[in-house]
Amino acid sequence: MSAHDAVFNRAFGAFLFDMDGTVLNSIAAAERIWAAWAERHGVDVESFLPTIHGVRAVDTITRLNLPGVDAEAQAAFITEAEIEDVEGIVEIPGAAAFLKSLPANQWAMVTSAPRDLALRRMAAAGIPEPAVMITAEDVSAGKPDPAGYRLAAKRLGLEPADCLIFEDATVGIQAAEAAGAPLMVITSTHQHPIKTPHATIASYREVTLTIDHNGQLRLQKAN
Incomplete structure (x- = not known):
């Protein structure tokens, strides 16, 4: 089974999201x-x-x-x-609704932005504030170091391998890979097609969320 198909055929304890380029476009x-x-x-x-x-x-x-x-x-x-300056900052299509559909204790944001900037941009784009947010101040080494994703998973009581990471940029993809987590690449802001073995979507409207009887998160391709 390819990495692309694998994320649609398993359950996850939580979803971890990059911010810029992944849930909003700044x-x-x-x-x-x-x-x-x-x-x-x-x-x-x-x-x-x-x-x-x-x-x-x-x-x-x-x-x-x-x-x-x-x-x-x-x-x-x-x-x-x-x-x-937050002029022109918008959500990635479908991101806000998708995040609001997730249980509050089963998702986190991991961004290279400082906390005050992250909160400002999220507010400008209508993105909900997560219960767990790892920002530039929380790690001594930024992406592509996996420290941020490892810390987010830990705060949610999980291992990175039990989480699905949503990313867009090369350094973030490298951080997710180094953390040992499955990956979904958001391509909405890419000017050129990205070559990646990982699953890709351009919009959160391409997927639907279900929560199984164990409380695990599952993704399906939208019809």
């Missing part, structure tokens, strides 16, 4: 702010912007190794700018 806002920042710091915008998605701001800036730049201070500046 690309326009994020790229406006990061492009302006890159121009001020002499960084080539066109090659830089594809590297920002799914990664903590402090890791993005540290990776550039710019002389005289305080990565933590600049990351804080970026975060404040992103909290101020």
Whole structure:
């Protein structure tokens, strides 16, 4: 059985979701702010912007190794700018309704964004706040390190292998794989088709949720 089919043929204790690109689309806002920042710091915008998605701001800036730049201070500046600018942030089609259909103790959000920014973007997109949310402040190593997903599963009383992770970005997919969890890749914001062995959907309207007699979550392909 392929990995794509496998997620539709088993039960899960919980679902773990990335935020940006997975339950909401904040690309326009994020790229406006990061492009302006890159121009001020002499960084080539066109090659830089594809590297920002799914990664903590402090890791993005540290990776550039710019002389005289305080990565933590600049990351804080970026975060404040992103909290101020939520224009154009929208849910991935069907995401809010799908999340609201899940039992509160059986899903979590694992995002590379700081908590205040995550809450602001979720509110802008109409995404419900989860009982368990792992943000940039909760881990010492961001994605592709699996620490965030492992911590989310632990807080839900589960192993990562008992959870289905929903992701969109390469670093997030790598984090999910490293955590040893099954994976659903959301392709809504991808400009080019993604080559992946994992299951993919473009919209949450493509799947339906059922809860079996053991209280486990099951996905089915929508008719």
